Amino acid sequence: MPEPTLAGGVVPPVCTPLTPERELDVPSLERLVGFLLDAGVHGLFVTGSTGEVAYLPDSVRYRALEVVVSTAGGQVPVLAGIIDTTTPRVIEHAYAAKSHGANALVATAPFYAPTHLVEFPVHFRAIRAAVDLPLIGYxxxxxxxxxxxxxxxxxxAAEGVLDGLKDSSGDLDGLRAVLELVDTSTFTCFSGSETLADLGLFLGAHGLVPGIGNVDPEGYVRLYDAAKRQDWDAARTEQQRLRQLFKIIxxxxxRMGRYSSAIGAFKEGLVTRGxxxxxxxxxxxxPLNDTERAAVRAYLTDAELGPL
Incomplete structure (x- = not known):
């Protein structure tokens, strides 16, 4: 069977369900993958920011990838976040991701350790040389x-080191600049914005990686389909609805940082939807308290997203 190709579309950054003891909740993850596939998504991005990658022990990272790959069964490409501080650590994750069935890898620039812009190409070249899978810059x-x-x-991109970009910078002009400089017939650009997804697609992005796409994958698939047929009024209307839903973050x-609030809200939304x-x-x-969980449920009600 040929491996699924990385062609764009809606690729949610999959949440990592945890038990109350903070172990990987495998049955929940299997249901989440099935839910996303049933909604018509075009790929799955495991161990990204929405997947809490920076918090997960390596064993949980790799088990989550294994579960997603197995459950997806080759229906869509599975992208694995190999995010870590420095090149040697990222390469170790790249080896593990390939061995657990990833179709493509997603890596950021180095961080924490002082790294200059001129060293970024060295970083990505080393990853690609070590593991020959499609590599997406994040x-x-x-x-x-x-x-x-x-x-x-x-x-x-011109060297064949990077095969795509996941743009979560919020910089639409920067995304436009990338699209002007690369060969868009071979290089795949994803917008990571939940609220500017329609504009990213209008500029020429090939796909979307929206965190709240875990909760409402159908909405982002509708938005993407509208953009693909160049029905920008329908895309804008769907974006406006999703923008309201995104206020759950x-x-x-x-009481807490925005990241805690957002991940807690996404997961509460998934609990609410069953x-x-x-x-x-x-x-x-x-964790969210009862008042905050009720607020999440109210946003879902407004978006006409009830239990499945």
Whole structure:
């Protein structure tokens, strides 16, 4: 059977369901994968930011990937986040991801260790040389505190080192610059924005990687399909609805950081929809309280997203 190809579309960054004891909740993860596939998504991105990759022990990272690959059964490509601080550590994750069945790898620039922009190409070249799988650069300055600029991306694309970009920078002009510099017939650009997805697609992005696509994958598939047929009014209408739903990430802002609030809200949304059993998040994230969980449920009601 040929491996699924990385062609774009809606590729949710899959949440990592955890038991109350913070072990991987395998049955919930299997249901989540089935739920996303039934909605018509075009790929699955495991151990990304929405998957709590920075918090997971390596054994949980690899088991989650194994479960997703097995459950997807080759229906769509599975992308594995190999995110870590420095090149040798990332390469170890790359070896493990390939051995557990990933179809493509997703890596950020190095972080924590002082790394200069001129060293970024060395980093990505070393990953690609070590493991010959499609490699997606992950531009997320809020987390790694460095920007993958368009010139570096284009250089690595021309060399065949990078096969795509996941742009979570929020910089639409930067995304436009990448799309102008690369060969878009061979290089796949994904927008990581939940609220600017329609604009990213209008600029020429090939796909979307929306965190709240875990909760409402059908909505992002509708948005993507509308954009593909160039029905920008329908895409904008769907985006406006999803933008309202995305406000669930703010339910815990009074007590916790935005990341804790967002991941907790995504998981609570999945519990409300009957997809996963628990909304447990990793330590030291603060869990949502009853008031905040009720607010999540109210947002889902407004979006006409009830239990399955």
């Amino acid at each position: 531009d997320i300055p809020a987390s790694v505190h460095s920007k993958l600029n368009a010139e570096v991306v284009a250089e690595l 703010y339910v815990g802002d009074a 997809v996963i059993d628990h909304a447990t998040t990793s330590l030291p994230m603060i």
